[in-house]
Amino acid sequence: MRLRISLRSVAKSLSTTTHHSNGVVSSSPVQDLTSFLQDAFPGTVVLTGAGVSTDSSIPDYRGKHGTYTLNPDYKPVFYQAFVSSDEARHRYWARSFLGFPLAMRAEPNPTHYAISALQSSPSSPSSPATCAPLPEAVSGSVPGSGSVISDTKPFVKTLITQNVDGLHQKAGSKDVIELHGTLHKVKCLSCGHEEDRTQFQHTLAALNPEWNALVENQSSASLYSRMNADGDVELKSPEQQDQDRKSHAPVSAASLDYRTFQYPPCACCGTGVYKPNVVFFGENIPPETKERAAEAIMGSNGLLVCGTSLATYSAFRLVKQARDVGVPVAIVNIGPCRGDSLATLRCDSSSSELMAAVVDRLGMGPVEGQIKRNPRRLNVVGS
Structure with missing residues (x-):
């Protein structure tokens, strides 16, 4: 499903929504977030999470249609299991093989393009947004702040993301700190050799022709419905697969036994195990x-948090650090957030709609990108 944003209607609907921040009520999120960026100019750091990519059909974990919400029995692959268990690696690479093509087909949505625009100079021709003449409040002094905004500096310098999908870079963002790594590389645990994930996908396809044939024949909608935020697809447990075989259920990618999935040794040292260049559950950043992210916070005048509940401490710690040193924090997220009590501005809004409206208000829009959402099923348990 694709949705096009009408900025006029979005701004109108957002302006009537109530937002809470430390007990203070704001009824004008577009205006307030615009003012937040102006007051922090030019030193805002942005921190994003999985909620930013849901409008690109990449699901989150804890949202209304998140993996943990729809499947409370979901079991991610933990770092220690991956490095010590051959079966865990079979399971991970089978799931990743199914999900990687979907993640690579995902396109940036308005939030990605809005943040990219904010990282460009307001008058820069390289901005992904279609630039309009700067309003007086942006090109001159900020009302009530005493500071002067130049049209040669960006509102946002550094972007810290928990996402591993690479959509921020695809939208044109620079100076991106990938807190939890990237899906686009694999790395040998023994010698450190790195390989492009797309090339690795071709290697996996050659080793697993039966799986590859099913992926090519199965609809994207079916795979999307079982996709997770880290670009893998849920599979049935061996017990469920045995039951399917006994009942003569149709063969599908979900019902293949992941224990049969083959993965190669390192092409460089010949013995090492490849791991995706992402931070697993139970693995240290x-x-x-960690140091780059902390330095970015220390050098900022404001922290804008988008699309994350801050459930992981690695992200929450950055918000806490910001408040500890007196950096104001704005949070844009649908539903409760671990950092709500630390926010100086809290917007319970879709980041795509709000960020697009803010960039437009700053005279740097409209932004590119469409909202695309796919239904999720996740009736596969024990995977």
Whole structure:
């Protein structure tokens, strides 16, 4: 399903929504978030989560249609299991093989393009948004702040994302810190050799022709319905698969036994195991990534949080750090958020609609991108 945004109607609907921040009620989120960016100019850092990519048909974990919401029995592959268990690796790569093509076909939505526009100079021709002349409040002094906004500096310099899908970069964002890594690379756990994930997909396809044939014949809608935020697809447990075989159920990608899925050793050292270059559950964030994110917060004048419940401590810690050093925090998220009590501005809104309206209000829109949502089923348990 594709939706086109009418900025006029979005701004009108958002302006009547009530938003809470530390007990303070705001009835004008577009205006208030615009003012937040102007007051923090030019030093806002943006922190995004899975909720930003749901409008690109990549699901989240904890939202209304998230994996944990629809399937409370969902079991992710933990880091220790991946590195120590051959079966866990068979399971992971089978799921990843099915989901990776879907993740690669995903396109940036208005939130991705809005953030990219904010990372470009307001008058820069390279901005993905179609630029209009700057309003007086943007090109001159910020009302009530005493600061002057230049049209040669961007509103946002650094983007920190928990997402691994690469959609921010696809929309044109620069200076991106990928807190939890990227799906686009695999890395050998023994020698550190890296390989492009797309090339690795071709290797997996050659090793698993039966799986590849089913993927090519199965509809994208069927696979999308079982897709997770990290680009893998849920599979039935071996017990469920045995039951399917006994009942002569039709063969599908969901019912193949992941224990039969083959994965290659490292092409460089010949013995090492490839792992996706993402931070697994139970795995530590690389120290250099953690340090870069902390430095970005320390050098900021404002932190804008979009599309995350901040359930992971790696993200929540950055919000707490910002408040500890007096950096104001704006949170845009549908539903409760772990950092609500730390927010100076809280908007319970769709980031696509709100961010598009804010960029338009700043004279830098309209932004590109469409909202695309696919239904999810996730009736597969124990995978």
